[in-house]
Amino acid sequence: xxxxxxxxxxxxxxxxxxxxxxxxxxxxxxxxxxxxxxxxxxxxxxxxxxxxxxxxxxxxxxxxxxxxxxxxxxxxxxxxxxxxxxxxxxxxxxxxxxxxxxxxxxxxxxxxxxxxxxxxxxxxxxxxxxxxxxxxxxxxxxxxxxxxxxxxxxxxxxxxxxxxxxxxxxxxxxxxxxxxxxxxxxxxxxxxxxxxxxxxxxxxxxxxxxxxxxxxxxxxxxxxxxxxxxxxxxxxxxxxxxxxxxxxxxxxxxxxxxxxxxxxxxxxxxxxxxxxxxxxxxxxxxxxxxxxxxxxxxxxxxx
Numbered sequence: 001x002x003x004x005x006x007x008x009x010x011x012x013x014x015x016x017x018x019x020x021x022x023x024x025x026x027x028x029x030x031x032x033x034x035x036x037x038x039x040x041x042x043x044x045x046x047x048x049x050x051x052x053x054x055x056x057x058x059x060x061x062x063x064x065x066x067x068x069x070x071x072x073x074x075x076x077x078x079x080x081x082x083x084x085x086x087x088x089x090x091x092x093x094x095x096x097x098x099x100x101x102x103x104x105x106x107x108x109x110x111x112x113x114x115x116x117x118x119x120x121x122x123x124x125x126x127x128x129x130x131x132x133x134x135x136x137x138x139x140x141x142x143x144x145x146x147x148x149x150x151x152x153x154x155x156x157x158x159x160x161x162x163x164x165x166x167x168x169x170x171x172x173x174x175x176x177x178x179x180x181x182x183x184x185x186x187x188x189x190x191x192x193x194x195x196x197x198x199x200x201x202x203x204x205x206x207x208x209x210x211x212x213x214x215x216x217x218x219x220x221x222x223x224x225x226x227x228x229x230x231x232x233x234x235x236x237x238x239x240x241x242x243x244x245x246x247x248x249x250x251x252x253x254x255x256x257x258x259x260x261x262x263x264x265x266x267x268x269x270x271x272x273x274x275x276x277x278x279x280x281x282x283x284x285x286x287x288x289x290x291x292x293x294x295x296x297x298x299x300x301x302x303x
Contacts, residue, residue: 001027009033011057021046028052035059035076059100069093076100078136088113102138102160109144110137110166116149134158138184142166151176162208163187170194170209174201182206186234189213194238210234217247 001008001022006029015037021044023029029050040062047053048068055074063080072093078100085108086101093099099114115135133153138160145168146161156177162184169192170185180201186208193216194209204223208231215237218224229242239247 031055079103106140112147136160158182160184186210
């Protein structure tokens with residue numbers, strides 16, 4: 001491999017077998033896209049020589065887990081038949097901003113260290129919006145409670161933990177996620193009184209807590225007046241608009257009007273790269289972000 005190669009995109013081919021151990025020390029590779037192939041096995045140790053790697057998309061293959069890549073910002077390992085517990089080394093991905101491990105067979109609890117290593121924890125919010133950060137761990141077999149540390153990821157815009165076996169209550173720390181736009185938690189075992197805490201998430205446009213064990217009044221006001229009953233179905237203890245079950249109080253028959261949400265810049269330039277997030281789906285449906293990556297020469301990376 002050329003030492004000066006910066007972008008290697010070989011997605012949607014019919015490659016199979018292992019990745020050759022051809023990543024030399026001191027290479028300048030910043031983007032590696034091998035998704036939608038038939039690759040398998042362990043990732044080569046020489047991949048750790050890619051110190052400048054920022055985008056790594058290995059989705060829809062059959063890879064094993066990988067080690068330490070300190071500058072990695074985008075990691076997609078969805079649909080790779082990964083199994084077992086996630087074991088995270090200290091500072092494995094200290095610059096990570098976008099994490100997609102959906103549609104695997106991970107088990108055990110969600111390790112707090114995984115989220116501690118996300119760069120969103122360290123960002124200073126100098127503007128209303130910052131670098132798009134999203135976590136998608138949907139369709140695995142994670143158990144236990146949602147780590148409290150997620151509430152400290154102040155740049156987080158999309159969180160999808162749907163279709164696992166997570167338990168406990170929705171965290172009271174989530175009001176810190178002031179720019180969160182998409183929250184998907186359906187198909188878990190979350191319980192307790194549905195908190196008023198999500199009502200503080202004024203940017204929230206996609207919200208789904210269906211098919212859990214939640215009880216109590218559905219939050220009122222702001223954007224919560226726009227979510228339909230599909231967002232809450234499958235929780236026998238929930239009541240209030242938009243469900244037909246009354247909470248036995250003097251409820252309004254119509255939702256509280258939604259204020260205009262600030263639609264300022266949905267882009268932020270960070271270190272020469274542009275990230276644009278497009279949320280796809282209905283108001284309460286699961287949303288998978290589409291991330292468009294480009295450098296100054298307009299090379300594009302799409303997931």
